[in-house]
Amino acid sequence: MPDDIRPDSKYETVDLSPPVSDEVKATTCYMCACRCGIKVHLKDGSIRYIEGNKDHPVNKGVLCAKGSAGIMQHYSPARLSQPLRRVGPRGSGEFEAISWDEALATAEEWLGDVRKTDPKKLAFFTGRDQSQSLTGFWASQFGTPNHAAHGGFCSVNMAAADIYTIGGSFWEFGEPDWEHTRYFLMFGVAEDHDSNPIKAGLGKLKTLGKAKFVSVNPVRTGYSAIADEWVGIRPGTDGLFVMALIHELLRTGQVDLEFLARYTNAHWLVRQAPGTADHGLFVRGSNGKPLAYDRTSGQIVDASRTDIDPAMRGSFPLHDSAPGDGGADTEAVPAFQLLLDRYLDARYSPDVVAAKTGIDAGAIRRIAGELAHAAFEQEITLDVPWTDWAGRTHDKMVGRPVSMHAMRGISAHSNGFQTCRAIHVLQMLLGSIDCPGGFRYKPPFPRPAPPGPKPAGKPHQVSPGAPMAGPPLGFVTAPEDLLVDEAGKALRIDKAYSWDAPLAAHGMMHTVIRNAWAGDPYPIDVLFMFMANMSWNSSMNTSETMKMLTDKDPETGEYKIPKIIYSDAFQSEMIAYADLILPDTTYLERWDCISLLDRPICDADGPADAIRQPVVAPDRDVRPFQDVLIELGVRLGLPAFTNSDGGAKYPGGYPDYLANHERAPGIGPLAGWRGENGDSHGHGAANPDQLARYVENGCFWKGEFTPSQRYHKHANKDYLEHAAKMGWIASPDQIVLQLYSEPQQRFKLAGQGFGRVLPPVRFRERIAACFDPLPVWYAPFEDGHTDPAAYPIHALTQRPMAMYHSWGSQNAWLRQIHGWNRLYMNRKTAVGHGLADGDKVRVESPYGSVNAVIALMEGCNTDTVWTWNAIGKQKGAWNLSKDAPESNKGFLLNHLITDLLPPKDGYRFVNADPVTGQAAWFDLRVRVVKDDNAELGDGNTKPVPRAPGVKPAKKLSRYGAQFLPARSWRRNRKGGAT
Numbered sequence: 001m002p003d004d005i006r007p008d009s010k011y012e013t014v015d016l017s018p019p020v021s022d023e024v025k026a027t028t029c030y031m032c033a034c035r036c037g038i039k040v041h042l043k044d045g046s047i048r049y050i051e052g053n054k055d056h057p058v059n060k061g062v063l064c065a066k067g068s069a070g071i072m073q074h075y076s077p078a079r080l081s082q083p084l085r086r087v088g089p090r091g092s093g094e095f096e097a098i099s100w101d102e103a104l105a106t107a108e109e110w111l112g113d114v115r116k117t118d119p120k121k122l123a124f125f126t127g128r129d130q131s132q133s134l135t136g137f138w139a140s141q142f143g144t145p146n147h148a149a150h151g152g153f154c155s156v157n158m159a160a161a162d163i164y165t166i167g168g169s170f171w172e173f174g175e176p177d178w179e180h181t182r183y184f185l186m187f188g189v190a191e192d193h194d195s196n197p198i199k200a201g202l203g204k205l206k207t208l209g210k211a212k213f214v215s216v217n218p219v220r221t222g223y224s225a226i227a228d229e230w231v232g233i234r235p236g237t238d239g240l241f242v243m244a245l246i247h248e249l250l251r252t253g254q255v256d257l258e259f260l261a262r263y264t265n266a267h268w269l270v271r272q273a274p275g276t277a278d279h280g281l282f283v284r285g286s287n288g289k290p291l292a293y294d295r296t297s298g299q300i301v302d303a304s305r306t307d308i309d310p311a312m313r314g315s316f317p318l319h320d321s322a323p324g325d326g327g328a329d330t331e332a333v334p335a336f337q338l339l340l341d342r343y344l345d346a347r348y349s350p351d352v353v354a355a356k357t358g359i360d361a362g363a364i365r366r367i368a369g370e371l372a373h374a375a376f377e378q379e380i381t382l383d384v385p386w387t388d389w390a391g392r393t394h395d396k397m398v399g400r401p402v403s404m405h406a407m408r409g410i411s412a413h414s415n416g417f418q419t420c421r422a423i424h425v426l427q428m429l430l431g432s433i434d435c436p437g438g439f440r441y442k443p444p445f446p447r448p449a450p451p452g453p454k455p456a457g458k459p460h461q462v463s464p465g466a467p468m469a470g471p472p473l474g475f476v477t478a479p480e481d482l483l484v485d486e487a488g489k490a491l492r493i494d495k496a497y498s499w500d501a502p503l504a505a506h507g508m509m510h511t512v513i514r515n516a517w518a519g520d521p522y523p524i525d526v527l528f529m530f531m532a533n534m535s536w537n538s539s540m541n542t543s544e545t546m547k548m549l550t551d552k553d554p555e556t557g558e559y560k561i562p563k564i565i566y567s568d569a570f571q572s573e574m575i576a577y578a579d580l581i582l583p584d585t586t587y588l589e590r591w592d593c594i595s596l597l598d599r600p601i602c603d604a605d606g607p608a609d610a611i612r613q614p615v616v617a618p619d620r621d622v623r624p625f626q627d628v629l630i631e632l633g634v635r636l637g638l639p640a641f642t643n644s645d646g647g648a649k650y651p652g653g654y655p656d657y658l659a660n661h662e663r664a665p666g667i668g669p670l671a672g673w674r675g676e677n678g679d680s681h682g683h684g685a686a687n688p689d690q691l692a693r694y695v696e697n698g699c700f701w702k703g704e705f706t707p708s709q710r711y712h713k714h715a716n717k718d719y720l721e722h723a724a725k726m727g728w729i730a731s732p733d734q735i736v737l738q739l740y741s742e743p744q745q746r747f748k749l750a751g752q753g754f755g756r757v758l759p760p761v762r763f764r765e766r767i768a769a770c771f772d773p774l775p776v777w778y779a780p781f782e783d784g785h786t787d788p789a790a791y792p793i794h795a796l797t798q799r800p801m802a803m804y805h806s807w808g809s810q811n812a813w814l815r816q817i818h819g820w821n822r823l824y825m826n827r828k829t830a831v832g833h834g835l836a837d838g839d840k841v842r843v844e845s846p847y848g849s850v851n852a853v854i855a856l857m858e859g860c861n862t863d864t865v866w867t868w869n870a871i872g873k874q875k876g877a878w879n880l881s882k883d884a885p886e887s888n889k890g891f892l893l894n895h896l897i898t899d900l901l902p903p904k905d906g907y908r909f910v911n912a913d914p915v916t917g918q919a920a921w922f923d924l925r926v927r928v929v930k931d932d933n934a935e936l937g938d939g940n941t942k943p944v945p946r947a948p949g950v951k952p953a954k955k956l957s958r959y960g961a962q963f964l965p966a967r968s969w970r971r972n973r974k975g976g977a978t
């Protein structure tokens with residue numbers, strides 16, 4: 001040992017591993033939606049340090065910048081500290097503090113009045129909360145169909161297209177086979193959803209060095225920055241790009257026909273009877289089962305038979321005229337024939353598509369060739385025997401090692417549903433669904449495409465004082481399932497499951513404020529929201545939304561949205577617009593559940609779920625929202641939350657509910673350690689010690705599939721039987737992938753005027769054009785409404801690594817990374833506009849204007865500008881200081897995005913995907929004008945004061961100084977030894 005580091009040397013010794021805490025508690029991170037496991041170190045009762053939990057299945061110890069900054073989230077100066085009642089006009093931010101008794105009594109009175117008279121006059125919508133199995137259940141018990149979470153403005157395009165096509169989805173219910181893939185194609189993902197798992201996965205790809213990673217995104221940030229190839233596509237044209245890849249694969253004959261015949265509906269016969277009510281529907285036998293043409297016998301037979309050689313091409317006469325055919329004989333063709341007819345058309349050739357997508361035709365052809373090479377020349381074989389649904393045994397698992405992933409850049413366009421379906425068609429043609437090296441399902445998926453149930457909310461299902469006869473969200477398969485009245489008018493306040501958005505599987509939270517304000521389709525009485533910044537970054541047309549929240553009926557003088565209850569942990573922009581505030585805790589102060597009934601933390605090799613436990617007690621008069629919801633359930637007498645004597649069924653609140661609630665016999669919110677002795681997993685009686693077992697295990701439970709269950713899950717007997725036993729699916733039948741979507745055709749037919757339930761005339765053209773059993777591409781709606789010469793540039797946002805939506809706005813550490821946002825532009829585009837780095841500009845759309853500072857870069861599509869999402873803030877919100885860069889230099893792009901399209905035949909459709917209602921955030925077109933006098937900061941809104949109980953924020957955060965040893969940081973700064 002050198003002299004100068006001996007203990008007795010004149011130099012100070014350094015303890016390289018000092019104990020950082022006197023207690024460590026495991027829980028689950030909530031700084032974004034990934035649900036990584038964390039260990040929170042506590043020192044003298046305060047949070048000292050957060051580390052990733054090495055044993056946790058999601059992150060395996062990895063912690064991102066956001067996760068470690070959870071300390072600053074917890075100690076944020078923007079935390080609310082007591083219930084509040086509005087005393088000034090809405091929007092003024094003037095409140096008085098009230099007790100919880102008063103707050104709960106007020107909520108009970110408002111909600112009780114509604115439930116007794118007309119439960120649908122409650123609109124209950126939640127943001128990115130992770131307790132949707134509770135909130136949806138509560139809404140159903142209350143009796144209102146007007147419930148959903150944030151999914152309608154986040155990614156329902158993806159979720160619905162995924163589930164209707166392959167019975168699973170990217171991200172929460174699927175993942176690439178990182179270990180075996182040889183080609184990874186990613187669409188429209190910056191650094192948002194699935195943060196740590198994707199980072200770890202990409203790290204694995206790079207380490208193994210066997211796969212190519214191609215990122216398709218107009219902007220080269222986040223994951224795209226480390227892609228082997230970046231495809232800087234023009235926004236909203238991804239569907240065309242994918243269809244050109246399909247064109248090339250079909251043209252060159254590089255598709256997996258065996259996979260298609262075995263696992264998809266490609267061979268199912270489709271009736272060809274144009275001008276009839278059955279055109280384009282599957283030909284079915286008398287038992288309702290789809291039929292196929294068997295080339296061996298020359299007969300039309302049950303398509304699910306395994307002893308046939310099904311025709312994939314050709315045309316076959318039918319002599320069983322369907323009702324509606326007028327008795328005429330018709331023909332049928334395999335769905336695959338229709339696919340060939342569609343995509344071999346020259347309009348999908350790379351040469352034609354290149355101009356619209358901005359991608360060179362040669363590059364499209366090359367990528368198609370690379371995909372085919374990876375799929376068919378680099379086949380992966382695992383020596384794992386398995387048995388298929390029909391009982392046939394296979395001695396190997398064989399895979400096409402091409403995997404894909406997609407997210408916001410696809411979903412946030414009005415054509416996103418069809419684009420996402422096109423991606424799945426591409427996967428199916430390559431045979432790369434749930435195989436070694438391909439996309440893999442995470443349990444409890446796959447499920448039938450689509451699964452049940454249907455959404456409840458028809459008039460006979462909604463009654464005063466009674467629960468609704470089913471869940472508010474579900475999957476429609478035909479116009480008969482829609483929630484519309486006889487005249488075709490929406491029955492839900494958000495118009496989900498109406499002709500505006502028939503497949504709105506996540507609801508349409510982004511339309512609620514406008515519709516409630518307009519009384520369209522009817523007025524509501526109470527708007528109840530949780531964790532949703534709907535007056536700011538979660539709404540389009542933000543300035544207008546604020547006006548709607550504050551607008552009064554001139555005749556009565558009452559607000560057009562009469563009562564607003566809001567729950568949040570922080571003083572977000574939305575606080576000023578509520579009448580009653582129910583302050584929530586931070587994620588480190590409560591019990592929580594990441595459930596298999598909602599969106600669990602499974603991976604492809606086994607089910608998993610998790611909890612949060614309180615690691616510190618609240619030091620304010622706040623309560624966990626879930627406890628409050630259960631308490632309100634008792635006060636309102638909701639049957640599932642009360643005993644027969646009217647007392648609380650779960651007197652211990654949410655943790656009591658987590659351990660003891662059963663959604664179905666033996667199935668509860670948590671799957672681990674069920675049964676009286678805690679030795680049953682998946683199902684079993686409630687276990688009073690269940691939460692303790694989770695805590696002992698690091699706050700998660702993880703099951704493992706046997707090797708024979710791990711791939712081909714949609715057709716794997718072992719897996720399907722296990723899934724049925726666990727209650728994930730109703731039966732162990734094969735899950736057939738829907739290359740051709742019959743529900744789409746049913747809606748198309750309705751748009752064409754066929755069927756029992758038809759859309760009002762003004763909807764028909766749109767329904768007929770945008771629904772299609774094979775994916776179609778149409779230009780983003782904004783392109784057709786906004787003059788492309790006047791507004792030549794696409795504008796969109798990307799989510800940075802260090803912020804999740806607006807959640808980092810009050811975080812002292814994360815704000816140092818993204819204190820304000822610039823407008824990023826390609827250097828070449830800037831030259832054309834006479835702009836230089838650092839110039840001030842006005843960014844204008846037909847709907848508004850914001851000011852920004854330009855930053856130039858190379859990694860951006862030349863027709864696109866972009867900025868970081870949700871960095872710009874309203875002055876005063878989040879307890880930010882008057883001179884905070886977020887509100888003095890930052891800007892919010894949402895001001896420029898319309899929430900409604902221009903009138904058509906006297907009606908204004910929402911600015912959304914017409915299939916699912918997904919908000920079309922990224923359809924925006926703008927122009928950028930140099931303006932040296934542009935005043936930065938948000939000139940669209942007024943400042944708000946600090947809410948009562950929110951203390952002034954310290955100018956300088958010295959958090960952590962208290963943990964230093966005797967030699968304080970103060971002495972150190974004066975020059976003492978460090």
Ligand code: SF4
Nearest residue numbers: 029031032036064067
């Ligand atoms: S990825 Fe999300 S959940 Fe995981 S550590 Fe980061 S912020 Fe937390």
